[in-house]
Amino acid sequence: MALGDISPADASPGDRKAAGEALFRRKRWLSFGIPGLILAYLVYVFFAFDVPGLVDRARMDNARILVADSYSHKVHVTLDTRSGGFAYSIEGTAKGRFPDHLVPDWIERGDGRVAVDLGRGQSAVVAGDRVILTLPDGRVIDARSSRSGVEARLPDLSEFTVQQSDARLVVFLDGARLTVTRTRIDLFRYFLGWEMFWFDLDSPFYGKSTGELWHLATGAEPVRRGATNLEAMGQDFWSNRVWRHGDVAWALVETMIMAFIGTFGAAIIALPLAFLAARNFTPLGPLRFAVRRVFDFVRGVDGLIWTIVLARAFGPGPMTGALAILLTDTGSFGKMFSEALENVDRKQIEGVQSTGAHPLQRYRFGVIPQVMPIFLSQVLYYFESNTRSATIIGAIVGGGIGLFLTQAIQTQQDWEQVAYYIILIVIMVMIMDSLSGWLRARLIRGDPSGR
Amino acid sequence: MAFLTASPADPRGAYMALTHRRRLYSGLLLVVFVLMFIGTFQVAESRNAGGFWNGLSQIFDFPASAVREFVERIDRFPANLVRFFPSLIETVNIAAASTLFGALMGLVLALLSTRGLALWPRMIPVFRRSMDMLRALPEIVIALVLIFIMGGGPVPAMIAIALHTAGALGKLFSEVAENADLKPVEGLASVGANWTQRMWFGVLPQVAPNFISYAMLRFEINIRASAILGFVGAGGIGFDLRNTMTWGQGRFDQAVAIFILLFLTIVVVDQISSHYRNKLAPAEH
Structure with missing residues (x-):
């Protein structure tokens, strides 16, 4: 780029030398100045964050308890x-x-x-x-x-x-x-190990070895009347009072529901609005401007603020979290969709038009097939990342696995449960990650960007 | 494909059958999706403390009362801005420092897990999986655990966001680095450069614009993340926001001041970063 400044053939050797030296000076400044600036910033942050004081405040015995308790x-x-x-x-x-x-x-x-x-x-x-x-x-x-x-x-x-x-x-x-x-x-x-993970002390199956449980499950006398031993084991596991497997499973489902409603609801709302914000579909300037500012506003007001405002109206729970995700993402999707719409190839629309298609058909067969792969891949990408956000938002609005996690951490002793929730969250996010990747690959064959 | 192979005697019929089948599949998919959406909506509705329709009518109650209070005490607005500005700086610092550390970590992880560039090619899956793990861990998990050990403050938030950033950027960086031209690397190898030198002089100059553009995008995201983590006790403006929100009545003027500060910061950073990103990589959108 900078070399372009010294290329003219009619420049005298002296000019070229000067320009070359200027370039070297610039490069030298870049290669020393930028690391220097970064270093200075880190020194500033080191003191602004009071890292020296942190060494005193850190409770290493807490760390030891935490690690020991987690396994x-x-x-x-x-x-x-x-x-x-x-x-x-x-x-x-x-x-x-x-x-x-x-x-x-x-x-x-x-x-x-x-x-x-x-x-x-x-x-x-x-x-x-x-x-x-x-x-x-x-x-x-x-x-x-x-x-x-x-x-x-x-x-x-x-x-x-x-x-x-x-x-x-x-x-x-x-x-x-x-x-x-x-x-x-x-x-x-x-x-x-994690004690009482399978059965709590109230259960007749507590403390039995795998062999004994197998024996009980396959043929022995029913321990509880009206249910086979296998069913009784299932019930006892599901209603385990210490690990609350049933509630935890529901919490995971709630978190995924938050991400699902939030992401796809936002996509449904953003789709028609994006047409209003795209230059080639809405010639009316003021309307376009207004819709775009609405997108910027809901995107700019952070998810955190939406969460707080909505929690006042809807109370704690997964619906509030879903709506907070929905509002923020409506802005993001609106912006991305309208950009994609502006890049639409006019030739396809003209081709459809030449067959005598009316406007609705023009949209359906000329526009949608072009933009759908892009939209879908963006939506699925957000769906995956929103599963993670839903965990965090859940901690604030009081829904889903995020709530369980913060509660377990606040008691400061159930670290084995914290470890369990963390593992579940990581597994959930990874499953969503591969699910959304798989769907993207299946639904959008031939999408070159893959994003 | 099927169109080409199936019954050449009746291409029109085969084409129509194919179209109908595809339309049927799309329709079925749409029905399944709509049912799922309605179903999950009802589940969320039933498990929420307040109902959706009920809440919808009250949605403006809180903003209205907060704004009313804000307008009543408009004279305190400048003082509030000054008061919360240091926390805002802290939030931005958390985001900046964590982006910096996360990007550096992500850079190393990305180079180590890119085919053709990796220092130990056999270890590529290990580094890939560790990036997946870092990406999958929500920041709040690491932050809350670190707050227990280190006490509240900006450092736990910074570490938490940096780790997540390392995973997220590492993946994007590695996708960019995969497309890097290997000729400079081979040239450097032929003159005896070691791995660090090959990466520093052969790969980084090629990928730097893309990397910086991704890191800037991440900085925007991290400002939001650091505000949220503040809300769960990690310092910065989020922490102040929680205090003003939970301390009962009469402090919503401060909450509104914080909203305004946060909103302006996010918008300004978005604008600056998108300006520079467009300059760095005009093809990116």
């Missing part, structure tokens, strides 16, 4: 020191509380005293308001919980993370954790 579960042994009552539960929730006959055998229950095997040679005895925890090498953690505070005698625990204050003691052990506060003593033991 494992913990069983709590809890002593309420006020009432003296023991509780045994999965993840410390009421839904995961073991009934008497299901308490694991590594918890030994005596009279007012409970011995817990914490694995890897670690064991603990809880009695009264006191816990004595023995490590494999014989070191002993001795802690007492009382109204006035937590008293603890600790050996050297430098290899473990210990958080200690007057009111609270937390020791992160190997695959286990001890927490003592003024009112309770908590022992956690970690196990691999």
Whole structure:
């Protein structure tokens, strides 16, 4: 491009040299100046975002809990020191509380005293308001919980993370954790896997091995009256109170519905309006201008703002999310469709016209076949990307899998469910991605751009 | 095809049969689509707190009351603009920094996963799949998890958007790079250039206009994304917007000021970026 400036043959060698040097200067500036500018910007952002302060604020113990919880579960042994009552539960929730006959055998229950095997040679005895925890090498953690505070005698625990204050003691052990506060003593033991994923504790199928389940499903006595065991298993899985498989499946469907109604509704509305915004179909200038500004407006007002405004009128739920997507995309589609219409080949329309077709037929056979492949591929492309947007919008309007995800994250302990939802979302988006790619390839054979 | 092979004795009949069949298929497809649309509409309607028709009549209630309040307190408008401007800058910074990092990451991923250019051709599927994963993860997922670890603020949002951008741009970049002319690369290889040099001097000059144009388009998208992430706690103007919206009555004048700021920013960035994109790649639309 720039070389064009020095090409004239009649330019003197001196001119050419000067022009060449100018070009080199420009290139040098570009190759040093632009990286320099970027670097300066990054330095500015580094301080504007307070990255140095972030290092202090980051909670790496949170990160550890998150990672550990996402692939494992913990069983709590809890002593309420006020009432003296023991509780045994999965993840410390009421839904995961073991009934008497299901308490694991590594918890030994005596009279007012409970011995817990914490694995890897670690064991603990809880009695009264006191816990004595023995490590494999014989070191002993001795802690007492009382109204006035937590008293603890600790050996050297430098290899473990210990958080200690007057009111609270937390020791992160190997695959286990001890927490003592003024009112309770908590022992956690970690196990691999997602507990109660198939059946919750209420189900008679809880804790059965695959072989036992197979036996039950294929021929044994029905566990529940009026249903075969296979049906009962299906019901128990679907209505699992901890993982809520039924609700989660509905949430995924809601998210896809939001994307579906939003995208295709927008396409249906944008199609006629695009004709009004295309120069070759609407000779009326002011009308064209007005329609185009409407497109710009709904596109420019962000999906976030539409979501907020619509949530006030329609209340929380998938319809609100669908309408927010619909409004934003009407603007995008209107703009893209009208551009495609302006590039339509007139010859085809004239050809159809020459056979005596009336205007409607001219549109149907002269215009639509030309633009339909482009429209469809754009719509399908947006459909795929809107599946992702619907997750985010769902988190704001309170619908679909986005809501489940934010709720699970806000409790700050159900990280295994967060991991489960993330996996489901990724699978859903990937399926939509390949579905829209497949449809694009099937419906639009010969579309060269592929987009 | 079928038209050419089927019964040459009666081409007209074969053609009409083919047309009818195609029309039937299109019609069936349309019917299925309409049924799906009505069905899903009713499901969404039944699972929404407020009904569609009911809400449609109230759609202007909130904007009207917000605008009324805004007009009543128009004297505070300049002060509000000044007040929320720093958050707007933060939102734009999040978008810019994440586009920058995401584009760099996407560039590397794209070159590593393009046939003919990849450093380790056997690893192409690995890099492709990892880009798919990055693209499939909605920003909000990464942002919320990082907010739990790092606390609220712009950095989690930036990382979340950058990762998603890397996946999205990586795919587009790789499509462009596939069409790059390999002759300069071979020439550089013949004089002993290593992979980085081959890419830097042989490929990048060819694809840079397209890459920059895609990155600018992404910047527009990322401004919207960063505003949305602010709404879930990641700082910037979205965060302010949520505060003004949830703190009950009497602050809608501020909300409107934020709407206006956000709208203007998006429109201005759209205009600037489309101007430069047209300059860079006139054929693109």
